[in-house]
Amino acid sequence: MKKILVRKNAYYDSVFLMLATKALKQRPGIKEAVVAMGTEVNLGLLKEIGLLSGEAESARPNDLVIAIEAETGEAVEEACRIAEEVLKKKSHGGGGEEDYRPVSLEGALKILPEANLVVISVPGRYAAREARQAVNKGLHVMLFSDHVSVEEEVELKEMALERGLLMMGPDCGTAILNGKPLCFANVVRGGSIGLVAASGSGLQEVSCCIDRMGGGISQAIGTGGRDLQDRRVRGRMMLMGIEALKHDPETRVIVVISKPPAEELAAKVLSKLKDTGKPCVVHFLGLKPSGTRGSMRFSGNMEEAAAMAVALSRGEEYRPLCFSLSEAEVSRVAEAEVKRMGSEQRYVRGLFAGGTLALEAMALFEEEGFRILSNVQKGPGRALHSPHCSESHAIVDLGDDVFTLGRPHPMIDPSQRDERIAKEAVDPETALVLLDVVLGYGAHEDPCGALAESVSKAKGQVAGRGGYLCVIASITGTEKDFQNMAEQKKKLESAGCLVMPSNYQASLLAVHVMRKVVSR
Amino acid sequence: MVPTLVGAGVLCLTGWGKVVSVFSQAVNIRHDQGLLVSVVGETRSMTFLSVCLPALFRNQNKGPVPGDRVRFEGHRLVTKDFVVEFLGRPTWQGTLTRDDVKGFHASKVSLVKEALLLKGRDGGFLGLLCRDESNNPFLDKAMKALSGIQSAPSRAVRLKVLSGLVGLGPGSTPSGDDFIAGVLLGQEMLRLLLSTEEKAVAASLDPMIPCSTEKEALWVAINRTSDAGKTLLWQALQGHFPEYLIEMVRSVSDAEGKQEIVDAVERAVGCGATSGTDALVGFVFCFERDLYDRSHPPPLSKS
Numbered sequence: 016m017k018k019i020l021v022r023k024n025a026y027y028d029s030v031f032l033m034l035a036t037k038a039l040k041q042r043p044g045i046k047e048a049v050v051a052m053g054t055e056v057n058l059g060l061l062k063e064i065g066l067l068s069g070e071a072e073s074a075r076p077n078d079l080v081i082a083i084e085a086e087t088g089e090a091v092e093e094a095c096r097i098a099e100e101v102l103k104k105k106s107h108g109g110g111g112e113e114d115y116r117p118v119s120l121e122g123a124l125k126i127l128p129e130a131n132l133v134v135i136s137v138p139g140r141y142a143a144r145e146a147r148q149a150v151n152k153g154l155h156v157m158l159f160s161d162h163v164s165v166e167e168e169v170e171l172k173e174m175a176l177e178r179g180l181l182m183m184g185p186d187c188g189t190a191i192l193n194g195k196p197l198c199f200a201n202v203v204r205g206g207s208i209g210l211v212a213a214s215g216s217g218l219q220e221v222s223c224c225i226d227r228m229g230g231g232i233s234q235a236i237g238t239g240g241r242d243l244q245d246r247r248v249r250g251r252m253m254l255m256g257i258e259a260l261k262h263d264p265e266t267r268v269i270v271v272i273s274k275p276p277a278e279e280l281a282a283k284v285l286s287k288l289k290d291t292g293k294p295c296v297v298h299f300l301g302l303k304p305s306g307t308r309g310s311m312r313f314s315g316n317m318e319e320a321a322a323m324a325v326a327l328s329r330g331e332e333y334r335p336l337c338f339s340l341s342e343a344e345v346s347r348v349a350e351a352e353v354k355r356m357g358s359e360q361r362y363v364r365g366l367f368a369g370g371t372l373a374l375e376a377m378a379l380f381e382e383e384g385f386r387i388l389s390n391v392q393k394g395p396g397r398a399l400h401s402p403h404c405s406e407s408h409a410i411v412d413l414g415d416d417v418f419t420l421g422r423p424h425p426m427i428d429p430s431q432r433d434e435r436i437a438k439e440a441v442d443p444e445t446a447l448v449l450l451d452v453v454l455g456y457g458a459h460e461d462p463c464g465a466l467a468e469s470v471s472k473a474k475g476q477v478a479g480r481g482g483y484l485c486v487i488a489s490i491t492g493t494e495k496d497f498q499n500m501a502e503q504k505k506k507l508e509s510a511g512c513l514v515m516p517s518n519y520q521a522s523l524l525a526v527h528v529m530r531k532v533v534s535r
Numbered sequence: 536m537v538p539t540l541v542g543a544g545v546l547c548l549t550g551w552g553k554v555v556s557v558f559s560q561a562v563n564i565r566h567d568q569g570l571l572v573s574v575v576g577e578t579r580s581m582t583f584l585s586v587c588l589p590a591l592f593r594n595q596n597k598g599p600v601p602g603d604r605v606r607f608e609g610h611r612l613v614t615k616d617f618v619v620e621f622l623g624r625p626t627w628q629g630t631l632t633r634d635d636v637k638g639f640h641a642s643k644v645s646l647v648k649e650a651l652l653l654k655g656r657d658g659g660f661l662g663l664l665c666r667d668e669s670n671n672p673f674l675d676k677a678m679k680a681l682s683g684i685q686s687a688p689s690r691a692v693r694l695k696v697l698s699g700l701v702g703l704g705p706g707s708t709p710s711g712d713d714f715i716a717g718v719l720l721g722q723e724m725l726r727l728l729l730s731t732e733e734k735a736v737a738a739s740l741d742p743m744i745p746c747s748t749e750k751e752a753l754w755v756a757i758n759r760t761s762d763a764g765k766t767l768l769w770q771a772l773q774g775h776f777p778e779y780l781i782e783m784v785r786s787v788s789d790a791e792g793k794q795e796i797v798d799a800v801e802r803a804v805g806c807g808a809t810s811g812t813d814a815l816v817g818f819v820f821c822f823e824r825d826l827y828d829r830s831h832p833p834p835l836s837k838s
Contacts, residue, residue, distance in 0.1 A: 032706055033658055033808035040670075049672065052709060052761040054702025060676050076702060076761045077569075119600070138559035140576075140592045162559050403801055 016091045017084045019061075019071040021053065022102060025079040032079075034428060035101050039083065041461075042097070044090030050098075053078040120148050132181075134197060136160055142185060143167040150174045150182065157197050158184030158239070161416075165247050168239070172251040181259070182252055187237035188215035191222070199426065201455035202495035206231015208324045209266035211256035213238045213273040216369025217300065217317060219453060219491050220518055221272055224321030226493045227516065230328055233265040243276035243284070250280045254287050261291035268327045270296045270320055274374065285311065294327040296320050300371060301378040317375060318517040338523065339516055345527050348513065352447075353531040355483030360446035363387075363529050364439045365410030366432055368425040369491065369518075372451040373412040376522040380408065383526050390415050405439060408529075410449070426458045433469040440473035440484060446532050447485040448473070449525045451518055452507070454492025454500065463490070463503040467510035474511050485528055486512045489521035548572065548607040554599045554614075560592060564605050564612070571766045572612070574619055586612075586621050629775040631720075631784060636727050638788035644822045646793055650800035651815050659710035659809030660816045673704040677711065681820070691752070698752040701768065702760035710813040712764035715753065716771040717817025720780050725821075779806045780814055 027035075032050050039048035049066060051057045053074030061067040066082040074080050081098050085091040124130060132155040135145045139162025146163075149156050150171065158171075163185035175182035183190055190197040194205055201219055203226040212218035215237060222232050236259065238252040253271070260266045269291060271284060276299065288295040288311055295311045298320040306313060312333065314320035319336045326333040340348065363380070367373035370391065377387050388409045390402035399409060402417050413425040413432055425432050432450075439445045448470075452462050459465070470486050477484040488507055494500045507514050515521035552566040560576035573585040576592035591598070598616075599605075605614050612619040648664060655661040662674045663681070680699050687693040697715060704710025750772055757768045770776070779802070786799035804811040 027707060036658075036705060047672075049705075051673070051705045052702070052707065052764075054709060054761060054764075055759045056676075056699065056701065056703040056711065057673075057709065060672055060703065063676075064672050076759065076764075138557060140559050141557075141598045144598070401798065403798075 016086070016088045017066060017068070017082070018091045018095055019066065019068060020081040020095060020098060021070050021074050022079040024077050025102070027079065027102070034423065035098065038101065039094050039098060042090065042094050044086040045083065045094055046086060047082070047084040048094065049080070049082040051080055052076055053080045120145060120152070124152070131155060132157065132192070134159060139163050139185070143171060146171050146182065147174065150178060150180055153178065153180070155181040156183065157187055157190055157237070158182065159187060159198055160184070161186040165241065165245055168241060169247055172248065176251060176255060181236065181255065183237045184239040186241070187239045189218050189235070190237045191232055191235040193234070196456050199453070199455055199457040200235070201226070201491070201493050203493055204231040205233070207233055207265060207267040207328045208270060209233045209260035209263060209268070210235040210270045210272065211238060211253055211260065212236070212271070213240055213242045213244070213253060214300070214371040216453060216491065217272045217371035219455065220317045220369070220372060221270060221298070221321050223491050223493050224318050224517055225325055228322060228325045230321070230325035234260060234263060236260070240274075243273045243280050246277050246280070250276065250284060253284055257284070257287045257291060261293065266293070268294050268296070268324050270298070270324045272298050272317065272320065273300065275299045275302050296323045296327065300374055316379075316519040318519040339520060340524070345524065348524070349528045349531045352483070352485040352528050353535065356446055356485070356532065357443070357480075357482035358535070359443050360482055361532055362405075362444050363408050363447045363449060363525060364405050364445050365449040366435050366439070367410065367412050367451050368414050368432065369451050369453055370412045370414055372491070372518045373410050375518055376449060376525070377410045379519070379522045379526055380410070380529075383530070385526075385529065390417065405442065411435070426453050426462075429459055429462050429465040433465060436469045436473050440476045443480070443482070445484065447487065447525055447528055449521065450486065450488040450512070451521075452488060452490045452492070452503065454490060454496040454498045454503065458498070460498060461503075462498065463506040467506040467512070470507070470510040470512055487515065487521050487525045487528070488512045489515050489518045491518065549609060550607050552605040552607060554601050554603040554605060557599060557601055562591070562599050565762055566607065569762045569765055570769065571763050574612070586619060588619055591617065591619065629770065629778060629781055631723055631727055631776075631781060633727050635781070635785045636724050636788050638790070639724065639728065639784070643787055643790070643796065644819060646796045647787060647800055647815065648819045648823070650797040651804070651812065651819065654797065654801045654804050655812040655815070656804055656809050659704060659706065659813040660714050661809070661812050663816050664819065673710060677703060677714070694750060694752040698756035701753070701756035702764060704813070706808055706810065707761060708763040708767055708807065708810055709760060710809060712760055712767055713810045713813035714817035714820070716767050716776060716780070717814035718821045719771040720776050720784070720814070721818045721821025723774055723776070724784060777806070779803050779811060783815070
């Protein structure tokens, strides 16, 4: 069965067209899918392979032609429906035959006047202007865009504070407000734990761990990564978020997640938390916990932060987190993995989609005395010479700007990580590859499917030269995420990955294996 | 349509256009008669028909949005919110100089090719280098077309073969157009090398398509492709290339080691979906005499 769609005078960027082609080709039952401009030579080719008919024959060079051949009529129709949907979503400027899509905030408010929050995702240069307009109209803002200056961030947050509005971001990728997931968020159970986080993947990891442990989320507020990091921003939104959770009747426990803030900002945050009168959990990434202070508990990792919050929400005593494998099992697994490796295999290579997840793994390795090089490390002897090339022990944040310029984020398009895994497999010194997978809204529809394929190939390649590649991964997600957590896990395991229930545990297992590697 | 590059690359266009995409450092405008004009914030982003205007990206209150109508008035571009004066603004040059190519030599072509096989992106014409014909009908067609170029009896026939690739392949700039731009870049390099003391180097590179200004077949063919492809080829035929390709040539020429070449290729293939890769495949093609002689095994395997 064949079908041709033509979009007249359509302009889409090449990266998008490539992703659309890939998405169609991966559909079950699809034999061939071609997405190309209707140039003379392309049309000639489609004719040669029997994929040209009807309307498509009159396509012009600026028309987009989508040709699909499938095993059944249903598969063709489904692929066409998906193609139409994807192209419609991406459409710029509105063609005559399309639904009205507002191109301005004013236009959007005309069709949804009751809206009280706006998600802004436009190029950074325009983002502050849009956010300013939104705040002036009395709207809460989730500012997904990055490349907004600190000065503008301070101005916007001041404006929002004066009006009692949230200004989440810039560079805020995830939030859950009144049960509504925004941007990259997971489907988590509702409950009494409120989160404020200056870290997108950190917020996702903690909220998913809470869900797995049986707890629930009341609100999850993102602040943007600079909120506590940059002294000029002075934690304005973190403090406002805590204040909001203080007054939220659903929230009984508050969790704060951030990279280590400046000392005076940390003091402000702790004071604000104390002022809420609610039990709180604080996780400042990379800092060791200092136990309990009044109603505040300090966690050493993100999974522990979740466990502490769940215990507090139930009025139970927190019992220190147990590794899901016993000591003997860990030792057995590590022994078995290392035994098959070649003598020259000696380095860990972490390839992460989530920045905070990468930092957590890095902190854990460094605690254990490993010197880790990374694209997100600063300072002499800590930064990779090239982010595109691993050396020694390395952990790479593939979501960093250097990798996403002109390409989708690895949570959306896993192909960049696939390429990097292949590259690590070529390096005879690679012993272990550590991975994260993030599920949820906005993320790739089958991230582990793609990953499993590249892991299998990489393992095969290393085995072909007499070695063994250990691959350890964690999945940030819930059973209710549309990607189907159980199936995703199964795919990774069938490719020979050791899949752990959290990023912390995956990193810890990796540390155990690497200890064995270096002690050989 | 009579768009021209006046003097040192001053853009002169008349008629109407529409803003088709807006990025943090670039606004792309499609001229109604089929060329893409970009207003960019940084000179390093310049490509095709570009005008560098950082002020446009600093002004938070009057940014263009997709769908805005634009009027071209010779050396001016006018929308309801702003006017861009091209005169006096840096316009994209995209040209190579002798200095850019003086460190280039034959062995570097092989290293570019090797790096391309390692770093290049699938989906376009990369398979021309490793003869991977799987699941890409465009690639198969390109291979068939190019396999005949060796035996072409004359330059005119070779150019005709090459012009058959115009508009072929996926992408808003079809892969064939990027490939040809790469071939033309290679020719431009050779022209420059032949005019310097490096003649011996140029002779040893032995291009498939001899340097020539007679490119009528390609001039005619560019009307058969998309606006984005047409803009690219229209410029490349006049010796102007996207900045990322110019930067690649400079880096490879200056490179003292293999890793520098790998890095230069990696940066170039990062442009577009497969545009960078396809252009570099064309660049290598310009020099690789035996690449498409199917009676010989491939010179390099992908792995």
